[in-house]
Every structure is written in C-alpha cells, then in structure tokens.
Amino acid sequence: MPLNELDERIVQALAADARRSYADIGAEVGLSAPAVKRRVDRLLAAGAITGFTVRVDPAALGWHTEALVELYCRHNTSPSDIRRGLARYPEVAAASTVTGEADAVVQVFAADVRHFEQVLERIAGEPFVTRTKSVLVLSPLVRRYGAGSPG
Amino acid sequence: MPLNELDERIVQALAADARRSYADIGAEVGLSAPAVKRRVDRLLAAGAITGFTVRVDPAALGWHTEALVELYCRHNTSPSDIRRGLARYPEVAAASTVTGEADAVVQVFAADVRHFEQVLERIAGEPFVTRTKSVLVLSPLVRRYGAGSPG
DNA sequence: TCTGAAAAGTTCACACT
C-alpha cells in the first residue's frame, strides 16, 4: 500500500504519542479530525498500523534481566513452529528467524538471572530446539521507536 | 515502585491494545473506569509506563530489511561512546552492550539490502569499531509490547 | 474533503469503605 507524506506524518505523530486526539494531529498536518480518523482506519485495514500499545520501563516493572538467545533448531522446523513454540512465553518480547548459523534470535526479559535461567531451560527443552547460545544485555544504549520493552 | 497484580493486568491489557477504554479494562480486572484511570496515571507518573505508541508494519512503511549487527570495539571504548556513535543513525532502532565475544548488538532497519550495506559500512567505519558481524532477519515471529518496529 | 450532531469515553468532585 502506498503511504503518502500525510500518512507518514500521522503515523509519526501516533508513534510519538498514540493518545493524541485526531483533532490535535489534524491541526498539525492540516486536516480535520474525521479526515485523520479515516486515514488511520485505512492504515489499520491495510495492515500498515497493526495496533496500539504501551511503552513500559522494564526495570520499573521488575524485569531486571534482558538476554538475547540464539536458537538452533531441528532441520525440518518451520518458522511457524518456532513462533507457536515461543509465543506461549510471556518473557519472550521478540523473536525472528535469521540468516547465519543460528535459526532464530530471541529477545527475552526476565525478573533476574535465576528467572532467565529457568526460562532458558524451558525454551531449550522445546522439542524443536537442539541448542541455544545466549548473551546477557549489560546496558541498553539506544531504544528508539519504543523497541525492546517487555510488558 | 511496587506493582500489584491489578496493575500488571492493566499494563498487559494496554500492551495488547492501548486504545481499549478504561471501562472495558475495568470490566476485565474488576474495577470502575475512574479506578483504572487513576492506576494508569500513577504508573505514568512513576515512569513504569513511559508512553503510548503505535505498532507499525515496517514493510508497509518501506523498511524491507532488518538486520542484527554484532559490534566489536576497541578496548578502551565506553558504552556511552558507542551510544553517541550510534544515536546519529536513524536506521538504528536499538543497541545494547552485551556479554560474550561481541561488545554490542545493534538492531538496524533499512529500506533494502543495498541501503543496509551502506549503513553497515558507515557503522564499521566508526573510529571505535574494529569489526562487525551481521545477520539478516528473515521473518519476524514474535513482536510483543511494540518491540522492534521502526518509525 | 469539511461541518455539525449524536454517541462514546474521559476526567473530575464528592461520598463511601
């Protein structure tokens, strides 16, 4: 779907603060509130906007440990197998299949290292997982676009 | 700040859909709309909730390439050196220092592989960077809590 | 696309527990 410059500005405004009123956004981009709403509805229907969410501070919610886990899977594992297997863990914030040696990379938030260890053991025990390799995050440096926060 | 079970359920509801009405969330957790609002306000004031944002489909916005880049840095590089060096790139969505061989992991969004290559060259040319190692993201499997989307 | 009205949600003051 083609996004014009007006749509991009609306998306940017919502990315910065999804609770701004349509009238407010409209005043910025030069549209009325209903016009902004129609565009947002269209972006939602087209899948350009997939939802509205909240940005949280991991530490404030008690998630003091973040880790990145490389997953090595059995040869006939499909991406949807991995997705289904990981979606059940609330500690999994993000996961993607990747090029390279590993099959997938998983971002995990846990309360502490002990908790992370338990989650890792359970993930490593999934039938499609043959091996894992993890690194702990020491300090978040850049976190743009609301990326990388657990709930 | 201590979050009780009610707060966690409210945050989870907002993480799934930040536009649900307070009355709706209240019906789920057993509170009135004003009570939910008061708790959200308190979570905002305490910094546990840092904002509301929109979840976007990167491809729909023209970001067709996502990559994870491991950064190997010179021995006397501080985390803030890395942060300052990377913050200038709009393509850098997230970056963290990590344990293990690499010093940092960087999440990069680019329009296409050619664009990513250019960004990677520039990052690799930073004075504090000695070596990089990247993998391309094939398909995003899980993307919870608004994580991992460019703006 | 905008204007204007109806429906819905938010936000407050006040009373209660």
Added chain:
DNA sequence: AGTGTGAACTTTTCAGA
C-alpha cells in the same frame, strides 16, 4: 490508603453536504 457514582467535559464517530 483506595474505590464507586454521577455529572461535566472532551473526543470519537457517523451523517449529510
């Protein structure tokens, strides 16, 4: 402390132009 009710206000949403 925290919560619920009801009213005022704002926003959303849907007509019609």
